[in-house]
Amino acid sequence: PEFYERLRKRGISNNWMTMVGQGTLREYVVGRDDRPATEDEIQQMRRLVEEAARQGVFGVSSGLEYTPGSFASTGEIAQVCAALNHVPGAVKLYATHMRNEDDTVEEALQEAIQIARTARVGLQVSHLKALGKRNWPKAPRLLQMLDEAHAGGMAVAADRYPYSAYSTGLSALFPLWVREGGTERFLNRLKDPSLQERIREGVRFKIDRLGSWHAVLISGVNLEKNRWMLGLRVDEIARKLAKDPFEVVRELLIAEKGRVSMCGFGMSEENTRRILSHPLVAVASDGTALAVDGDLSKGHPHPRSFGTFPRVLGRYVREEKLMPLEEAVRKMTSLPARMLGLRDRGRLVPGAFADIVLFDPDKVADRATWENPKQYPVGVVYVLVNGEFVLFEGERTAKRPGRVLRSLT
Structure with a gap:
């Protein structure tokens, strides 16, 4: 409430x-170690979920490829999510970055569906993908699994950004035990010589x-001496330093105290199109709030933070005719609003809040690229939030009409 x-x-x-966050709860209650939660600890996490629901959160989220949330069992997560049912009027939703997105992605999706079904909550699968060329053929089956869950009565959806590369911490390349x-x-x-070969x-x-180290691009560092690496692939950096790529990454993480971001080029364009166009998939950036200057302009980020929505409207709707304009807009507005239980947002109807984007369908396009990601799009003319202009004729206003949304109000 204070925040x-x-x-x-x-x-x-x-x-x-x-x-x-399920991982946040687990770290607070259980700690950072890889061990099962006790029954008392599970009950404590459930009480915290109930408290958060009463304060207006929109469900439970997880990132099961990251520690310490990854150390939780399927059953533990289901029990934690089920606590949402104890708060009348709360949004009952489980949103997950699944436990795996490559070799065992089908099993990971089945786990997510099982958690939601057991907990009796809705399911939102974050940035649905099949990583690695050997796993690209799995994408149709993933969509089929969503369809089957939906046909069985589950409130289920997924989301995806319009790029074939993802972004995360460089440490995610390392096994969970590390x-x-x-x-x-x-x-x-990372400093222990006896562990280096295993790592x-x-x-x-x-x-x-x-595929190779060329698929890994360094997108965020903090030390000035390492900023020359931003926007470069690891194999390029290794050649410049005349070092082994693994050693480059290991030494960089040590120098930066683990705070290094990366982009990984591991998805296919065909699957990007297939997933984006599926009726149960919303458009989402998976990005962060950034700017072209000031404190929010640091690093060499994934272009999705600047380009996601205009890229869909320009490239995939206008140029490639992947989907009708109306369907793309639905994926950006009413579909996510419905999953989040936002009854008065996401649609242009009398009585709804006026959150409106006015764009030129003949001009809207992203400009953010891998080489120069910090570029605002073109063709977005006006943006209203709760009926007030925050973007007017392409320029930001000084207004702050945004609201803190709570699920119980």
Whole structure:
């Protein structure tokens, strides 16, 4: 509640809402170690979910490829999510970055469906994908699984961004056992000579799925001495330094204390189109709030933070005719609003909140590229939030009409 009030008093340009993180709960209650939660700990996490639901969160989210949330069992997560049912009027939704997105992606999706079904909540699969060329043929089956769950009565959807590369922390290339226990223990393992061959083998497994080190682009560092690496592929950096790519990554993570971001080129364009056009898939950036200057302009980010929605409207709708304009708009508005239980948003109807984007369908396009990602799109003329202009004739206004949205209000 204190953070909600701080946002309200400060004023925000856009609407803001949140979920409660399963990994955050687990770290708070269980810690960072790889062990089962006790029954008492599960009950404590359930009580925290109920408290968060009463404060207005929009469900439970998870990132099961990241520690410590990854250490939870299927049953534990289902029990935690089920606590949403104890708060009348709460949004009952489980949104997940699944446990795996490559070799066992089908099993990971089945787990997500099982969790939602057991907990009696809706399911939102974040940035649905099949990573690695050997796994690209699995995408049709993933969509079929969503269709089957939907046909069985489950409130289920997924989302996807219009790019064939993802973005995450560079540490995600390392096995879970290397990352267990938090950043300090992770870095100590990277420095331990006795563990290097085992760690190298685990990283090699991930790189084999991506194809090569050329598929890994460095997108975020903090130290000035390392900024020259931004926007470069790891194999390019290794050649410049005359070092082994694994050693480049290991030393960079140690120097940056684990805080390095990457983009991974591991998806196919065919699957990007297939997933984006599926009726149960919304458009979402999976990005962060960035700007072309100031504090929010640091790094060399994935272009999705600047280009996702205009890219769909320009490239996939206008140029490639992948879907009708109306369907693309539905995927950006009423579909996510429905999954989140936002009854008064996401549609242009009398009585709804006036969150409106006016764009030129003949001109709207993304300009953000891998080489120069920090570029605003073109063709977006006006943006209204709760009936007030935050973008007028392509220029930002100083207004802050955004609201903190709560699920129980």
